[in-house]
Amino acid sequence: MLKTISIIDAKNHVDEEVKIGVWLTNKRSSGKIAFLQLRDGTAFFQGVVVKNNVSEEVFTLAKEVKQEESLYVTGTIHEDQRSPFGYEIELSGIEKVGESENYPISPKKHGVDFLMDHRHLWLRSKRQFAVMKIRNEVIRATYEFFNKEGFIKIDAPILTGSAPEGTTELFHTKYFDKDAYLSQSGQLYEEAGAMAYGKVFSFGPTFRAEKSKTRRHLIEFWMIEPEMAFMHQEESLEVQEKYIAFLVQSVIDNCTYELGILERDINVLKRYTELPFPRISYDEAVEMLQKSGEFPDVEWGEDFGSPEETYLAEHFSKPVFVINYPKAIKPFYMKPHPTREDVVICADLLAPEGYGEIIGGSERATDPEFLEAQIEKAGLNKDDYQWYLDLRRYGSVPHSGFGLGLERAITWITGEEHIREAIPFPRLLNRIYP
Amino acid sequence: MLKTISIIDAKNHVDEEVKIGVWLTNKRSSGKIAFLQLRDGTAFFQGVVVKNNVSEEVFTLAKEVKQEESLYVTGTIHEDQRSPFGYEIELSGIEKVGESENYPISPKKHGVDFLMDHRHLWLRSKRQFAVMKIRNEVIRATYEFFNKEGFIKIDAPILTGSAPEGTTELFHTKYFDKDAYLSQSGQLYEEAGAMAYGKVFSFGPTFRAEKSKTRRHLIEFWMIEPEMAFMHQEESLEVQEKYIAFLVQSVIDNCTYELGILERDINVLKRYTELPFPRISYDEAVEMLQKSGEFPDVEWGEDFGSPEETYLAEHFSKPVFVINYPKAIKPFYMKPHPTREDVVICADLLAPEGYGEIIGGSERATDPEFLEAQIEKAGLNKDDYQWYLDLRRYGSVPHSGFGLGLERAITWITGEEHIREAIPFPRLLNRIYP
Ligand SMILES: [Mg+2]
Numbered sequence A, B: 001m002l003k004t005i006s007i008i009d010a011k012n013h014v015d016e017e018v019k020i021g022v023w024l025t026n027k028r029s030s031g032k033i034a035f036l037q038l039r040d041g042t043a044f045f046q047g048v049v050v051k052n053n054v055s056e057e058v059f060t061l062a063k064e065v066k067q068e069e070s071l072y073v074t075g076t077i078h079e080d081q082r083s084p085f086g087y088e089i090e091l092s093g094i095e096k097v098g099e100s101e102n103y104p105i106s107p108k109k110h111g112v113d114f115l116m117d118h119r120h121l122w123l124r125s126k127r128q129f130a131v132m133k134i135r136n137e138v139i140r141a142t143y144e145f146f147n148k149e150g151f152i153k154i155d156a157p158i159l160t161g162s163a164p165e166g167t168t169e170l171f172h173t174k175y176f177d178k179d180a181y182l183s184q185s186g187q188l189y190e191e192a193g194a195m196a197y198g199k200v201f202s203f204g205p206t207f208r209a210e211k212s213k214t215r216r217h218l219i220e221f222w223m224i225e226p227e228m229a230f231m232h233q234e235e236s237l238e239v240q241e242k243y244i245a246f247l248v249q250s251v252i253d254n255c256t257y258e259l260g261i262l263e264r265d266i267n268v269l270k271r272y273t274e275l276p277f278p279r280i281s282y283d284e285a286v287e288m289l290q291k292s293g294e295f296p297d298v299e300w301g302e303d304f305g306s307p308e309e310t311y312l313a314e315h316f317s318k319p320v321f322v323i324n325y326p327k328a329i330k331p332f333y334m335k336p337h338p339t340r341e342d343v344v345i346c347a348d349l350l351a352p353e354g355y356g357e358i359i360g361g362s363e364r365a366t367d368p369e370f371l372e373a374q375i376e377k378a379g380l381n382k383d384d385y386q387w388y389l390d391l392r393r394y395g396s397v398p399h400s401g402f403g404l405g406l407e408r409a410i411t412w413i414t415g416e417e418h419i420r421e422a423i424p425f426p427r428l429l430n431r432i433y434p
């Protein structure tokens, strides 16, 4: 019996006869030869059918096979210098497995809505394949990094009775006879985790019922939220830049084929692995924006929008930390600055090339009375936060943490235009199918 | 400046002076010596304060320090043959970081409700530490296994408009002007993933609004759902047992300290790494139950409850696959048996020691007409499943998959009584705090 292999393993079977389960992505043929473009989910390559070398039945099948029909093919692997993949298969046999009449996604251009309606099929296309493989590598590298650094994963609950940043933009559900909300962040729970296990992280879906339709927002997205006990903000920034550099390096090392498909410039990515990343203060950032002449209305005290973030990041060839934002525009739990009333100890990491904020983080306030007052000021329900205040009542320690938006990071690393490309089944304003 | 270390790294610093950020878990003292039980989230060990060797201030602090106060301690690491951890620290300095007045969880016994209300603090206790470290190892090993085996992670959406097993026991939310449900399973999406990428898996939270209060059920739990194209059920069973053995072996290899805390017998766990696992048919299982005399009412065609699963698994020293259940009690997407009308090609994996089903899986039906009829029969909304039927219309292939309940597996591996111990912040019937 022939050995069944995956396309990605072709390099280990040169001049061997093998069997592969595949789908047809495209084909062309003449009277004497047919070229079948094949995929199996691990890679794409070409199958060559030479009329004189196969039975009439096989050659007829090769000429008639339709886009996205599934097949078992047998044949011999050869090197193929002309293709970026480097190998092809000369077919001796084709066995049809599943039909495909009028596959809806043809090689011609389709509109985005049409493609999104067919996301379950669109994922089979080459660019989508490349992005999803890189997503997988970013996920894999995240676990490698945090395990290596001594973090343990503490899963925050999705269903909660309280909300870290107020109750707007929250999805609501009935939890038996109670009310519950879908988590926007696992951070508060990670803080409990850090007091128990030192260095912890969560990595799970979060939800924001935001009525905005930008290329940077998803309704449902994945976040990585590390939290570290006995750690001040400066050390946290070092963890953050080390983590980002590790992600980018892992993609460079393990996704050459996929970056090639996306035509992503590896030299640009390499810059993002050079540490440290620059740090500028919020004050300096405001000054830069004001001096630019492009943002006449920017005033100290306001949060930055996408254009401002893009402008700031363009001035650096690497991601840049903007540190110590105004207290008034940041969440209640951030640590007050020791000598300034108006700012908190925090940082956003802005990605270059127009991708904006990919990380937000801060040192956390440690004083229970201060936090209780903050919770009241923010109009939050005190009862919901008793457990959170306990973390300060019983053995409070300096601690810091941050959150990385997975899909934002992937969009940036892959160089895609729109964040909807970075997740298998995007949830967008009014899109919940498929 | 002294080197700051973690307790777990004590072995690399014997006879060195170091600094550690810690919490006090317990203490005892006489006039001349104080023994402080310390934890830092990586391990637990003892700090010894000898009155004659330290300043009066330090000794007084050592005698007065309270449970769960946070401290920076300095001192010299020594081997300590008497403790299971193997090392202790002789303290020269103690600096108080955070107070802890009347820590609610004392070493005396508390009721489960009280402890669950204080889950954010209870996680700091030794047993909970051990279980969470093993949970982390099971998660880590899962990623290692599936990456090694060539799977890529395809995240299924949590918010969906359709439901794989009917709309009972679903959490509902408004998705802008539409209705949405929290996912009970990512499987159907993984099938789309498998057609695009060959071997895929999801690993995320799933939700079941079940009004049952058993030691095996959580409302919110994490599932690992692999799906494999061009794969029949028998090969899938081999992946499943290999995966389970890998998880157990990883815990044995990397969690000796934690298994020790739980007093879990490693020899029992070792049996679970010996492959293959036995396979019995559903028919045989029914016969075993009937012959036992303990289940006089069991009839062919019924699903098994916990007592039946426990009885069956007790007859094997390893997890056992029960294969080919009646069609009528299984979901619509399972592949019909080739020669029998009444059963489908599926298997549940039952864990020994009374832990019941930890995996459910099947080969999937490939024929679009058959599936369409099944969807209708199950009373599901056909429109919601058009994308799923597309997977069969365009290049259908034999494929199989399975789902592992993370917390069930952890409960079993750790030998805990109740599944609420296996997740940091359990969501149970009427428990959504903290
Ligand atoms: Mg921002």
Ligand SMILES: [Mg+2]
Residues within 6 Å of the ligand: B303, B304, B348, B357
């Ligand atoms: Mg069952």
